[in-house]
Amino acid sequence: MSDVSAGTPAPGGGVRHLADRAIGALGPDRSLTERVALLAAAMSVGPSFEPGLQPRRTLDQAIATGLIAATTLSAVTVAQSGVESVARLLTRRRRDTASASVRLAFTVGSNALVGAVAEGVARALPPREDERLRRGLLRVAANRTARVAALSAGLSAVMGVNDLVTERTTARHWTSRIPVALPVGIGLSAWHIHRTHRRAEEYGDTTIANVSPLTSVGIAAGVGAGVVGLQIGERAIAHGVSRGLTRIAPNYDNVANPFGHLVALALLGGGIYAGYEYAVRRVEQGGVAVEPAYEVPAESPMVSGSPASIVPFTTLSREGRRFVNMALTRDEIADVMGEAAVADPIRAFVGLDSAAELEDRVDLLMDELVRTGAFDRKVLCFASPTGSGYINYVMAEALEYLTLGDCAIATMQYSMLPSSMSLTRTGIAVEQNRDVMHAITGYLRGMPADKRPRFVLFGESLGALTMQDVWRRRTVEAMDRDFVHSSIFLGTPSATEFAKAWRLNPDKVDPDGKVIEVDDFGQYLDLPEEQRERVRHVLISHFDDPIPKFGTNILLREPWWLGPEEQRPPRVPRSTSWRPWTSFVLTAIDLVNAMEVVPGTFGRRGHDYREDIARFVSAAYDLPATPQQMLNIERALRQRELEWAQKRVVSEQVARAREALLREFKNWGVSSGSDQQADAVLRQVLGSTPSGAATAETR
Numbered sequence: 001m002s003d004v005s006a007g008t009p010a011p012g013g014g015v016r017h018l019a020d021r022a023i024g025a026l027g028p029d030r031s032l033t034e035r036v037a038l039l040a041a042a043m044s045v046g047p048s049f050e051p052g053l054q055p056r057r058t059l060d061q062a063i064a065t066g067l068i069a070a071t072t073l074s075a076v077t078v079a080q081s082g083v084e085s086v087a088r089l090l091t092r093r094r095r096d097t098a099s100a101s102v103r104l105a106f107t108v109g110s111n112a113l114v115g116a117v118a119e120g121v122a123r124a125l126p127p128r129e130d131e132r133l134r135r136g137l138l139r140v141a142a143n144r145t146a147r148v149a150a151l152s153a154g155l156s157a158v159m160g161v162n163d164l165v166t167e168r169t170t171a172r173h174w175t176s177r178i179p180v181a182l183p184v185g186i187g188l189s190a191w192h193i194h195r196t197h198r199r200a201e202e203y204g205d206t207t208i209a210n211v212s213p214l215t216s217v218g219i220a221a222g223v224g225a226g227v228v229g230l231q232i233g234e235r236a237i238a239h240g241v242s243r244g245l246t247r248i249a250p251n252y253d254n255v256a257n258p259f260g261h262l263v264a265l266a267l268l269g270g271g272i273y274a275g276y277e278y279a280v281r282r283v284e285q286g287g288v289a290v291e292p293a294y295e296v297p298a299e300s301p302m303v304s305g306s307p308a309s310i311v312p313f314t315t316l317s318r319e320g321r322r323f324v325n326m327a328l329t330r331d332e333i334a335d336v337m338g339e340a341a342v343a344d345p346i347r348a349f350v351g352l353d354s355a356a357e358l359e360d361r362v363d364l365l366m367d368e369l370v371r372t373g374a375f376d377r378k379v380l381c382f383a384s385p386t387g388s389g390y391i392n393y394v395m396a397e398a399l400e401y402l403t404l405g406d407c408a409i410a411t412m413q414y415s416m417l418p419s420s421m422s423l424t425r426t427g428i429a430v431e432q433n434r435d436v437m438h439a440i441t442g443y444l445r446g447m448p449a450d451k452r453p454r455f456v457l458f459g460e461s462l463g464a465l466t467m468q469d470v471w472r473r474r475t476v477e478a479m480d481r482d483f484v485h486s487s488i489f490l491g492t493p494s495a496t497e498f499a500k501a502w503r504l505n506p507d508k509v510d511p512d513g514k515v516i517e518v519d520d521f522g523q524y525l526d527l528p529e530e531q532r533e534r535v536r537h538v539l540i541s542h543f544d545d546p547i548p549k550f551g552t553n554i555l556l557r558e559p560w561w562l563g564p565e566e567q568r569p570p571r572v573p574r575s576t577s578w579r580p581w582t583s584f585v586l587t588a589i590d591l592v593n594a595m596e597v598v599p600g601t602f603g604r605r606g607h608d609y610r611e612d613i614a615r616f617v618s619a620a621y622d623l624p625a626t627p628q629q630m631l632n633i634e635r636a637l638r639q640r641e642l643e644w645a646q647k648r649v650v651s652e653q654v655a656r657a658r659e660a661l662l663r664e665f666k667n668w669g670v671s672s673g674s675d676q677q678a679d680a681v682l683r684q685v686l687g688s689t690p691s692g693a694a695t696a697e698t699r
Helices: 014-025 032-043 058-091 100-123 134-170 170-177 181-203 215-247 250-288 315-325 330-337 358-372 393-401 423-445 462-471 478-483 497-504 521-525 529-534 579-592 611-618 627-667 672-687 692-695
Strands: 346-350 377-386 407-412 454-460 484-490 515-518 535-540
Touching: 014 346, 032 058, 032 181, 058 100, 058 170, 058 579, 100 134, 100 170, 100 454, 100 672, 181 423, 215 250, 315 346, 315 478, 330 393, 330 627, 346 358, 358 407, 358 423, 377 393, 377 423, 377 462, 393 407, 393 627, 407 423, 423 462, 454 462, 462 478, 462 484, 462 497, 478 484, 484 611, 497 515, 535 611
Parallel strands: 346 407, 377 407, 377 454, 454 484, 484 535, 515 535
Antiparallel strands: none
16 A cells, blocks of 8 residues: 555545545555554543643643644654555565455565564663663654554554455445544544543642543544644645655656655644744744833942943843842831841842953953942852843842842843743853853952852753753862852752752762752751751752753653653643653643742742742841841842832833824824923823832833
């Protein structure tokens, strides 16, 4: 049977002809390769509804299901086409003229043989935590190939038996027109979805509670139709490439089909990559945009971008302008702490656009630290930002409160994209942080020991990776030699090499037990007092945060957190099973939902660590506070975050209203004095100057 075939419509026309074409599209007019791919893609819909680490919406489910089904379709098509081409080479095409019984034996036997070999390869490469990526991918590819071959053998057996029946009984020829692959796959998925919801209710897993079974079945059917359409397009591309290759090189016709499918898959991947690059450019444009709430430089000479700073305000990017404008004042610190502030806090920020070369940016940051007197402060914090350049406001303000302003925070941007889009820039980020670390420790080494500030580190998400991996393949002792007093890392990504090495061999990396990983501050307090006194580096990783769990390791082997049900940590669904690609996609969807936060409402869920940050800053950085002061700090942190969020929204809306007024005045032919007129209208509506809203936010 040809890999790319077209069905012959039944005699007659009109409705009967269309119905026959429609039925044929569901499987009877398709090759074995296409039917196997349809069955596998449809069957993959069911497992895509299993619970994840975070609550999932219907739209999230549709995206996950579509992606899983589409990739399954493409991968199985390529794999099965390759199996058939190899078999044809071995038999020199004698199968094409054979009887139905011979074709049945050949198809089932060849798939069984390939499946057995692939399964043997997979079993010969048992999973290991420290294995190389190539080894893991080979095992997974072999295991998936074995499953595809088994599926193909089963489906071809059904088809073959039916061919034998129709070959001997022409009256039962209609049975060959019964579609099997797609309807069976959709039916199995519908059953799996129902079973998934029932098991989730039994185990108390609530992350799919908002995806109803009825809606789920509807999505499954819709995705099934989409899969058919996708396969039609993929089939057309593969057929065209295959036919062209056969004409150019007839001797390679046996590999023309799999090559055509590979080209179709490459085009799909190219389209996805082009879309990603477009999204990156759009996000970068947003990263450099000037927000109305932060369009005026801060007045304090202790922050970058101020009139006294050597770092131009225009080069700080959106996150940098936010960071320096949100520094606390002495009065704000005194109001919360109940005692006078010691100094105005220092916030040094160097953006990607502040200097063209990495070395120049490092020099600029050091010059800024020297200018502001950062090395004379009680605490000097080196913070590695997330991909966009974001530094956690709660950490920065908590540090400023607890030190009464006698602190400095230094950071340098390495990207203007969200962390999910900045993964390719971690190398330059680690190199950059290492250069900054060497510059700071070199300066500290030249100071008298009793004059040095307490040097602490902070990193969140990708910032935790890019800071920790300054010491990859090294030990905690190396951090001691760099004068690091203590550090806090929030949501350390699973790809962090330092953390990975520490988890695999803590006795080698941290023989004195100075590093600890906990879910929250309560778990930290539950540690023995002797252990807490030794701890200087704290990794805070929520059990339901996908960022410390997401990585290629999910594709290669069952992760520890999806192991035996009774051994799974709290808030990890116990009804979920590990499936390489499905679990990988669902955890990726969790990444987005884990970072949804409400300004001013601190939680302890997913990647939201705000609720415990102030207490960890006090404990890890050895900055004690009275219970009343800590209560005041936490109230102030919530209130400030809500106020800043409100100011950003108000300033943005005022700016848009002003632009709309100016456009309307221009349409009326009014140009002279239109700025003043727009401001006058807004003053009348808001009861204050439009610039006042922005000024209030850009202290």
